[in-house]
Amino acid sequence: MSEVQLSLGPFQGITDAPFRNVFKRHFGGIDKFYTPFFTGIHKEENAKNLQGEEIDPHCNDVNTLTPQILSTDANEILRFAKQCKELGYKEINLNMGCPFPRVANKKRGSGLLPYPDKVETMLEGVFEHIGDMKFSVKCRLGYFSPDEIDAIVPIFNRFPLSELIIHPRIGKQLYKGEADVERFKNLIPYINAPLVYNGDIFSVEGFHHILGVIAGEDPQSPALKGYMLGRGILANPFLAEDIKTLDCFVVPPRNDAKRRIERLHAYVLDLYEDRLHHAGGSPKVLGRMKELWSYLMYSFDEPQDIWRKIKKINALKEYEEAVETVFRSHTLRSIT
Ligand SMILES: Cc1cc2nc3c(=O)[nH]c(=O)nc-3n(C[C@H](O)[C@H](O)[C@H](O)COP(=O)(O)O)c2cc1C
Numbered sequence: 648m649s650e651v652q653l654s655l656g657p658f659q660g661i662t663d664a665p666f667r668n669v670f671k672r673h674f675g676g677i678d679k680f681y682t683p684f685f686t687g688i689h690k691e692e693n694a695k696n697l698q699g700e701e702i703d704p705h706c707n708d709v710n711t712l713t714p715q716i717l718s719t720d721a722n723e724i725l726r727f728a729k730q731c732k733e734l735g736y737k738e739i740n741l742n743m744g745c746p747f748p749r750v751a752n753k754k755r756g757s758g759l760l761p762y763p764d765k766v767e768t769m770l771e772g773v774f775e776h777i778g779d780m781k782f783s784v785k786c787r788l789g790y791f792s793p794d795e796i797d798a799i800v801p802i803f804n805r806f807p808l809s810e811l812i813i814h815p816r817i818g819k820q821l822y823k824g825e826a827d828v829e830r831f832k833n834l835i836p837y838i839n840a841p842l843v844y845n846g847d848i849f850s851v852e853g854f855h856h857i858l859g860v861i862a863g864e865d866p867q868s869p870a871l872k873g874y875m876l877g878r879g880i881l882a883n884p885f886l887a888e889d890i891k892t893l894d895c896f897v898v899p900p901r902n903d904a905k906r907r908i909e910r911l912h913a914y915v916l917d918l919y920e921d922r923l924h925h926a927g928g929s930p931k932v933l934g935r936m937k938e939l940w941s942y943l944m945y946s947f948d949e950p951q952d953i954w955r956k957i958k959k960i961n962a963l964k965e966y967e968e969a970v971e972t973v974f975r976s977h978t979l980r981s982i983t
Pocket residue numbers: 656657658659660682683684715742744745785814845846847848875876877878879
């Protein structure tokens with residue numbers, strides 16, 4: 648399994664530069680990262696939204712990070728591409744998957760998928776001038792219906808996308824129901840771009856199940872460019888390492904649990920201290936840490952107990968004590 652390419656999906660409000668850098672210090676297995684989406688790229692060079700550590704090449708690895716934009720305006724996308732290129736990035740990604748109504752109602756994110764003509768005009772504008780900057784797309788199957796992608800794929804095929812990441816849900820679903828892996832599999836023969844699967848990979852066993860559906864009889868030769876992990880790796884940061892090192896049905900030895908909990912603890916402390924340092928000691932860091940814990944609680948037995956403790960906290964001291972209590976009194980749940 649070591650050849651499989653894994654990426655970390657972007658999460659607005661969680662996977663910012665401090666998160667990505669701390670994550671990389673503590674865990675392996677992720678080959679590629681994406682920024683959460685940028686919007687409102689101003690006309691002026693070096694506009695405010697493309698400054699700061701989120702995009703600064705001194706704080707990020709331009710070879711493994713792809714900046715993402717949420718836009719439907721070819722000129723804005725080109726401004727973004729140009730500025731990213733000047734900073735040393737090799738690829739940008741367009742968000743055509745965001746399901747949230749305040750985005751989708753404006754025909755942005757997954758809200759663009761019912762409008763193939765608009766997608767075509769936008770991509771023509773982008774590819775006319777993008778030059779050697781790589782351009783990839785992240786999308787869903789549709790907004791109102793999973794059939795919408797059938798009209799979009801021939802348009803995607805007209806352009807040299809560097810990568811197409813598909814999350815097989817529709818926008819209207821948000822995160823309800825299950826990712827439709829079968830439908831994803833049926834699309835594979837029709838897509839020219841290097842394809843990445845994203846959705847509901849929560850465990851090593853779950854990954855192998857999805858791989859089995861996608862690769863069918865021949866799981867040793869994955870047909871895809873790679874797999875993007877999302878909520879699963881926020882909940883269990885060992886997931887990418889485990890996918891790359893564990894055989895499907897091998898449960899890691901029990902004595903690994905102690906080492907794992909120590910590593911998890913060190914990661915959580917490091918991220919908190921890093922965020923606190925950046926925020927000048929302000930309790931506003933609690934919002935982001937709580938958001939992470941809304942996933943990370945699933946690393947432990949009795950996650951709801953943990954969430955009850957964490958969610959109501961609004962002082963730093965209380966947070967620090969609650970985290971120590973979690974690591975003292977809870978055990979990790981089985982990890983495959
Ligand atoms: C709170 C939240 C914020 C997200 N922010 C972004 C984003 O900025 N860009 C993006 O492409 N996807 C975003 N996503 C989608 C995830 O990257 C991922 O595609 C989604 O969770 C499905 O993968 P999963 O089933 O493995 O979690 C976000 C999802 C959530 C829940």
